[in-house]
Amino acid sequence: MYVIDTDNLIKLSPQGEILRTIRINNPKGIAVEGNELYVAGKDKILCFDTMLLNLKWSLADHREWNPFGIAMKQGYIFVTDIKNNCICRILRRGKSSSWICSVQGGLNKPSGIAVDDNCVYVADTDSHMIWLFEKEIQEISSFCTQGKDSGQFDSPSKIAIKGNRIYVLDSGNCRIQVFDSYFR
Incomplete structure (x- = not known):
């Protein structure tokens, strides 16, 4: 561990x-x-x-950045950058890499990140939402409800996937919420 x-x-x-x-x-x-x-x-x-x-x-990177969350899948490194409010997908081969940064301006302190076989999930702390992206980092959808009820978030900061379950650390509400792959 x-x-x-x-x-x-x-x-x-x-x-x-x-x-x-x-x-x-x-x-x-x-x-x-x-x-x-x-x-x-x-x-x-x-x-x-x-x-x-x-x-x-x-x-x-060649620019100033602040990598925060990190996840791995099939030779790619997925990183949230809270300084530039973006997500980076880095192809790691030997000692070289290629970078794709996306969703600039649409994110507000992306912190946690998790990847499954189909999607990239991002906990966007200051927007109080979870974003879903295709692996090429094209936006699919977002869940943006701020509050204290089940399914609502207050400063989600980490996200993890185990099997068909998605775990979100809902920091502002001092809890972990568990969802299926359809966020139910």
């Missing part, structure tokens, strides 16, 4: 014992694919091997 806190990446045993700690400046998001662990943090993405947490590579 891997955990990030204010300035650390921590590897834990199944019993909760700390196996290794690495100091990282302000990590915000974490994702695992295969034997690689990705961390979104201060102006870059870091990639570590999962066994020893050795740094394999880092990726920075």
Whole structure:
């Protein structure tokens, strides 16, 4: 198991014992694919091997950015950028990458991100909504109801997918909401 806190990446045993700690400046998001662990943090993405947490590579953009949420799917890295209010899809092949940034201006602090076989889901904190995109980052729809009732959000900040369930950390309402793949 891997955990990030204010300035650390921590590897834990199944019993909760700390196996290794690495100091990282302000990590915000974490994702695992295969034997690689990705961390979104201060102006870059870091990639570590999962066994020893050795740094394999880092990726920075040519512009100022603040990667926050991170998800992996089929060779792509999906990142939310809260500085530029956009989503980046990065094709990772060897040490090169291509970038697609989209939905600029339509997002207001996109933070959490999750990917399934068909869609990219983004928790947009300051808009109090969840966005759905095709993998090419073309908007499909959004769920934008602010409030305290079931299905409404107040500052959703993280999102995760497990099986056919979608989990949303509804920070302002201090709860986790669970939906099926149709957001019911």
